[in-house]
Amino acid sequence: MFRKERFAVPDRSLAAVATATTGHPGILSWVAEVAELTAPERIVYCDGSREEWDRLTAALVAKGTFVPLPAKPNSFWCVSDPDDVARVEDRTFICSEHEGDAGPTNNWVDPVDMRTVMTEHYRGAMAGRTMYVIAYCMGPLEAAEPKYGVQITDSEYVAVSMQIMTRSGAQVWEKLTGDTEFVKCLHSVGAPLAEGQPDVAWPCDKTKYIAHFPETRTIWSYGSGYGGNALLGKKCFALRIASVLGRDEGWLAEHMLILKLTSPQDKTHYIAAAFPSSCGKTNLAMLEPTLPGWKAETVGDDIAWMRFGADGRLYAVNPEAGFFGVAPGTGTKTNPNAIATIEAGNSVFTNTAFTDDGDVWWEGLTEQPPAHLIDWRGEEWTPESGSPAAHPNSRYCTPVEQCPSVAPEWNDPRGVPISAIFFGGRRATTIPLIAESFDWAHGVFTASVLSSETTAAAAGAVGVVRRDPMAMLPFLGYHVGDYFAHWLAMAEREGAQLPKIFQVNWFRRSADGKFLWPGFGDNVRVLKWALERLDGNAEAERTPIGFVPTAAALDLDGLGEGYRALIGAALAVDVDEWVHEIASIDEWYATIGGNRLPDALRAELAALKLRLAEA
Numbered sequence: 001m002f003r004k005e006r007f008a009v010p011d012r013s014l015a016a017v018a019t020a021t022t023g024h025p026g027i028l029s030w031v032a033e034v035a036e037l038t039a040p041e042r043i044v045y046c047d048g049s050r051e052e053w054d055r056l057t058a059a060l061v062a063k064g065t066f067v068p069l070p071a072k073p074n075s076f077w078c079v080s081d082p083d084d085v086a087r088v089e090d091r092t093f094i095c096s097e098h099e100g101d102a103g104p105t106n107n108w109v110d111p112v113d114m115r116t117v118m119t120e121h122y123r124g125a126m127a128g129r130t131m132y133v134i135a136y137c138m139g140p141l142e143a144a145e146p147k148y149g150v151q152i153t154d155s156e157y158v159a160v161s162m163q164i165m166t167r168s169g170a171q172v173w174e175k176l177t178g179d180t181e182f183v184k185c186l187h188s189v190g191a192p193l194a195e196g197q198p199d200v201a202w203p204c205d206k207t208k209y210i211a212h213f214p215e216t217r218t219i220w221s222y223g224s225g226y227g228g229n230a231l232l233g234k235k236c237f238a239l240r241i242a243s244v245l246g247r248d249e250g251w252l253a254e255h256m257l258i259l260k261l262t263s264p265q266d267k268t269h270y271i272a273a274a275f276p277s278s279c280g281k282t283n284l285a286m287l288e289p290t291l292p293g294w295k296a297e298t299v300g301d302d303i304a305w306m307r308f309g310a311d312g313r314l315y316a317v318n319p320e321a322g323f324f325g326v327a328p329g330t331g332t333k334t335n336p337n338a339i340a341t342i343e344a345g346n347s348v349f350t351n352t353a354f355t356d357d358g359d360v361w362w363e364g365l366t367e368q369p370p371a372h373l374i375d376w377r378g379e380e381w382t383p384e385s386g387s388p389a390a391h392p393n394s395r396y397c398t399p400v401e402q403c404p405s406v407a408p409e410w411n412d413p414r415g416v417p418i419s420a421i422f423f424g425g426r427r428a429t430t431i432p433l434i435a436e437s438f439d440w441a442h443g444v445f446t447a448s449v450l451s452s453e454t455t456a457a458a459a460g461a462v463g464v465v466r467r468d469p470m471a472m473l474p475f476l477g478y479h480v481g482d483y484f485a486h487w488l489a490m491a492e493r494e495g496a497q498l499p500k501i502f503q504v505n506w507f508r509r510s511a512d513g514k515f516l517w518p519g520f521g522d523n524v525r526v527l528k529w530a531l532e533r534l535d536g537n538a539e540a541e542r543t544p545i546g547f548v549p550t551a552a553a554l555d556l557d558g559l560g561e562g563y564r565a566l567i568g569a570a571l572a573v574d575v576d577e578w579v580h581e582i583a584s585i586d587e588w589y590a591t592i593g594g595n596r597l598p599d600a601l602r603a604e605l606a607a608l609k610l611r612l613a614e615a
């Protein structure tokens, strides 16, 4: 039974402190072990209460990490260390026992070696700090098989953010009894404080490790306080570790939004869509359809866990409870639902700009920038400054429940049945606005060669085309070839009623660099065609890469003349571009390694080459 017992002194009987809070022997011994190693000043078991939120946010304000936003209720502005602004893929490791199981797309280090190295980093790392123990559940607490995590962290920022992003606190402690399994998530910002040493607003270390141990369902994160590096329920657990759980247990953990669409005829479909980081998931999840009579409701914006239901359909659950959304580009025109969600308050804004009247601002929030701001580096900014006021990966962190478009069933433990899956990326050329796959294996093939220009969501170069299979490249917990085999195997399940697979591209451009498609709310036009295809009610042209709508088959009523004129270019399947694409796909497949790339996908590639040659 959970008891409110906090701020215990650690150096006297750590185990006893833990006993006061949870009876789970695995948690007790692990907390004691970590406290022994990291030497925090005190241990706090988080209860997830409003009182705790107030205490933590007040502490963050007192030490200068948070600035309260008078313009929004219970909301805070925060800037990170300028070197801690995004996921660090080159410091992210899958430490499976065998190197081959991590595969060619992951950094691998032997788990024993990684533990040895990181243990030395963790030694004394929490000195002068509070160690928070956060129990959380990914997905509805009433799920048939709830998946729990416990995160230990020395960051108040992380503790506050986890309260928004997950179902956590007393309700979870109550369920974590006896021998309940949980994923061990250890996090330290790696900035111990000597006696009397003042803290900085954003503690972190230059050295960073984001390490995953798939066999022991353990995550060790060190040195970063930001986003997916530090909020371990998100990418680390819900994708990297969960993809391994899904492989072993016969389900899928995917980097997908979940959207409910209702037509003017009152027909409802749920769809899922995988786009790489900063390529439009949150925006599509909250879309405001521009077609009259269509209704879109949000189930999830980033991660979908999909399991077979008794009827053979895939049912998707959003494991999260908050949105950690890209701020730039989010405005009342592009995403009014996100704006309304954050206006309701209870939100944290990181690396946006700060206005003179105590609000946040970022590029795209308003057409005209304010005359004066404090930028994400904490410096004076004017429109003449010549640099973005908000970091391109600045984020809002806000509760799902505040979203006006949230679907009533978003918290349904059974999940929602998926009718169609969309894979998309940010491609200036080649990939048409939409194409429907011929069948499941062909759809898995198109997803396996999904590509996108890199974005600011990860540290490193921006705008470079890379293969990002299923939008999971940075989030796979095991070998990519085995992952493809797992996807293909979904079709072998008895009675499987699998969704149709489509590929989409909202980001194709004209020769002069302009988008060929308006995107955002107008994307419903593309989704409408796809849903009509499910019932066989829409015209399509069979191309070498799949079924593409004829221009007449897309509902363009009310679309501006400018974009109407571009629709042919947006839908085009250009054989020359595809020949170029094939060369890059060949290179990608060559990196996977012959014995683990499923034959079915090799056959799909050969068939595509043949179709292109005949086109």
Ligand code: GTP
Residues within 6 Å of the ligand: 275, 276, 277, 278, 279, 280, 281, 282, 283, 284, 301, 302, 324, 325, 326, 327, 328, 329, 330, 334, 457, 506, 507, 515, 518, 519, 520, 523
């Ligand atoms: P992560 O949260 O990093 O996984 O990103 P995401 O996939 O949720 O992307 P998000 O919806 O936040 O969009 C990223 C950027 O793309 C934002 O600046 C959006 O304004 C922009 N964007 C989203 N949808 C569209 C679209 O349909 N067309 C265009 N042109 N831009 C879009």
Ligand code: SPV
Residues within 6 Å of the ligand: 086, 087, 226, 227, 228, 229, 234, 235, 276, 277, 278, 302, 324, 457, 458
């Ligand atoms: C992404 O990069 O896909 C994100 C942000 O959603 S983070 O939580 O940092 O992974």
Ligand code: MN
Residues within 6 Å of the ligand: 278, 281, 282, 301, 302, 324, 325, 326
């Ligand atoms: Mn997002």
